[in-house]
Amino acid sequence: MPNRPIRDKIKPMEQRAPTLRxxxxxxxxxxxxxxxxxxRQAIFLVPTDAAQGDVGRIFYYHVPIAMWSLLxxxxxxxxxxxxxxxxxxxxxxxxxxxxxxxxxxxVAVVYTSITLITGSIWGRAAWGIWWxxxxxxxxxxxxxxLYVSYLMLRRFSSTGQTQTLAAVLSVFAAVDxxxxxxxxxxxRTQHPAPVFFGGPDAGMDPSMxxxxxxxxxxxxxxxxxxxxxxxxxxxxxQIADQEAALQxxxxxxxxxx
Amino acid sequence: MKPFLQYTGHVLNHLRKDLRLEWRSRDxxxxxxxxxLLVVVVFGLAFDPAGYPTTTRQISGGILWVALLFASIxxxxxxxxxxxRNQVLEAQRMAPSPAxxxxxxxxIANMSFVLVxxxxxxxxxxxxxxxxxxxxxxLLAVILPLGTWALVVNGTFFAALGLRAxxxxxxxxxxxxxxxxxxLLAMVQATTGVLTGDLDPIQINTWIKQLIGYxxxxxxxxxxxxxxxxxxx
Amino acid sequence: MTWHSFFDMxxxxxxxxxxxxxxxxxxxxGYLARVAWQWHHTKNPRR
Numbered sequence: 001m002p003n004r005p006i007r008d009k010i011k012p013m014e015q016r017a018p019t020l021r022x023x024x025x026x027x028x029x030x031x032x033x034x035x036x037x038x039x040r041q042a043i044f045l046v047p048t049d050a051a052q053g054d055v056g057r058i059f060y061y062h063v064p065i066a067m068w069s070l071l072x073x074x075x076x077x078x079x080x081x082x083x084x085x086x087x088x089x090x091x092x093x094x095x096x097x098x099x100x101x102x103x104x105x106x107v108a109v110v111y112t113s114i115t116l117i118t119g120s121i122w123g124r125a126a127w128g129i130w131w132x133x134x135x136x137x138x139x140x141x142x143x144x145x146l147y148v149s150y151l152m153l154r155r156f157s158s159t160g161q162t163q164t165l166a167a168v169l170s171v172f173a174a175v176d177x178x179x180x181x182x183x184x185x186x187x188r189t190q191h192p193a194p195v196f197f198g199g200p201d202a203g204m205d206p207s208m209x210x211x212x213x214x215x216x217x218x219x220x221x222x223x224x225x226x227x228x229x230x231x232x233x234x235x236x237x238q239i240a241d242q243e244a245a246l247q248x249x250x251x252x253x254x255x256x257x
Numbered sequence: 258m259k260p261f262l263q264y265t266g267h268v269l270n271h272l273r274k275d276l277r278l279e280w281r282s283r284d285x286x287x288x289x290x291x292x293x294l295l296v297v298v299v300f301g302l303a304f305d306p307a308g309y310p311t312t313t314r315q316i317s318g319g320i321l322w323v324a325l326l327f328a329s330i331x332x333x334x335x336x337x338x339x340x341x342r343n344q345v346l347e348a349q350r351m352a353p354s355p356a357x358x359x360x361x362x363x364x365i366a367n368m369s370f371v372l373v374x375x376x377x378x379x380x381x382x383x384x385x386x387x388x389x390x391x392x393x394x395x396l397l398a399v400i401l402p403l404g405t406w407a408l409v410v411n412g413t414f415f416a417a418l419g420l421r422a423x424x425x426x427x428x429x430x431x432x433x434x435x436x437x438x439x440x441l442l443a444m445v446q447a448t449t450g451v452l453t454g455d456l457d458p459i460q461i462n463t464w465i466k467q468l469i470g471y472x473x474x475x476x477x478x479x480x481x482x483x484x485x486x487x488x489x490x
Numbered sequence: 491m492t493w494h495s496f497f498d499m500x501x502x503x504x505x506x507x508x509x510x511x512x513x514x515x516x517x518x519x520g521y522l523a524r525v526a527w528q529w530h531h532t533k534n535p536r537r
Contacts, residue, residue: 146435155423
């Protein structure tokens with residue numbers, strides 16, 4: 001019996017949809033549950049920080065979200081490269097890749113925005129200033145700017161071109177990210193400035209770890225959920241557009257009797 | 258060797274075309290010059306160079322590059338406009354020369370326009386801001402072209418990117434500025450370092466090396482991807 | 491901390507703590523709500 005290719009063994013979407021829906025709801029429920037545990041750990045169980053007081057609890061939301069916010073740009077980059085590769089070879093797959101690129105860029109902006117805003121709120125309360133142009137914050141701000149500009153391009157470009165142009169911009173942005181990081185770090189080595197959250201190795205007490213890990217897990221699960229949900233939405237739109245286009249073509253081909 | 262010479266020939270042809278077209282109307286250069294002058298005047302009024310000479314020297318690098326940045330954006334925006342008239346762009350796509358040659362020719366042409374503006378602007382800038390560089394002034398002859406190329410190469414690329422977008426003029430700065438920020442940081446720091454004499458030569462050299470690295474990386478990427486965006490449909 | 495002290499708005503630090511957590515909630519739930527709304531307003535192509 002010859003081996004069928006994997007493609008033939010995957011069930012079509014019509015059959016998969018109900019299972020996927022159940023999985024999605026389950027994932028959502030688990031994410032929320034983990035986040036609730038994380039909240040409880042961060043607010044009620046962790047002892048108050050000696051140096052900062054209760055304001056330090058912002059750490060348990062700010063840092064995990066900041067860490068996850070660094071993942072989504074890479075996903076966007078990978079999806080954009082996939083799009084460019086499949087653009088001429090397998091247009092349908094390329095379309096999927098583009099949907100994923102858009103979803104990951106949006107989630108990247110969401111997570112980065114939260115990081116910047118909560119960081120600023122925390123900074124004001126703990127260190128007295130709303131913002132510091134230090135290496136970490138400035139690099140993050142530039143990352144935010146890059147992916148917002150990606151979303152702007154998607155909004156402003158003419159349809160038909162959007163996907164290719166956005167994919168190319170994504171490559172530019174991805175190449176720029178390490179350059180941004182290195183140049184700003186060099187700048188701050190030359191001109192030291194007040195650093196938020198005290199230096200790179202501000203240690204973590206063992207009592208902080210449970211809350212930290214629960215929130216990392218929670219925000220990671222949530223991030224994946226929201227990313228895939230947005231991806232599914234984009235796919236739905238793409239398919240709806242394709243069907244509308246197909247109907248328009250078929251309508252124009254109808255031969256009157 | 259022959260393909261390389263052919264390629265260079267194509268680039269030179271495109272370059273000649275753009276230079277000639279610009280020479281006939283001199284729109285871009287005049288516009289840029291006047292715009293940059295106005296920006297310098299605005300900053301002069303805002304920051305009172307005579308009253309605060311030390312501060313002025315510290316911010317003058319930033320002011321110079323901001324003025325050049327805004328001036329270049331005005332020119333870059335309309336540098337592709339001439340390709341849209343009379344379906345020239347379609348003709349370019351069908352031409353046998355590689356698309357990247359078109360890009361390079363136009364980028365080099367834009368570069369020369371901005372360099373002309375810089376050459377005219379620099380003495381005016383020195384006069385208005387009462388500047389005398391405390392560091393090695395010949396370094397500026399290295400920093401200015403490197404920095405300008407960083408802005409122009411990405412600017413020409415993104416101007417082409419936004420060619421059929423609605424709000425085309427708005428899109429260029431929105432895309433160009435975030436990507437250029439590391440280069441801007443390097444060029445401003447290097448220029449200020451030279452003008453104030455605050456930085457060691459080693460530190461200025463590091464900024465210059467970063468600019469060179471940035472220029473090489475992004476020129477390569479622009480050349481590689483230009484064909485893709487030209488034929489984006 | 492307790493629920494009572496968490497919602498205590500008297501000190502600046504506590505207000506900021508509350509504001510930070512509220513920000514996270516508002517942005518994440520807001521984004522989810524937007525995606526969900528758009529999901530329900532996009533025709534299901536498979537029906």
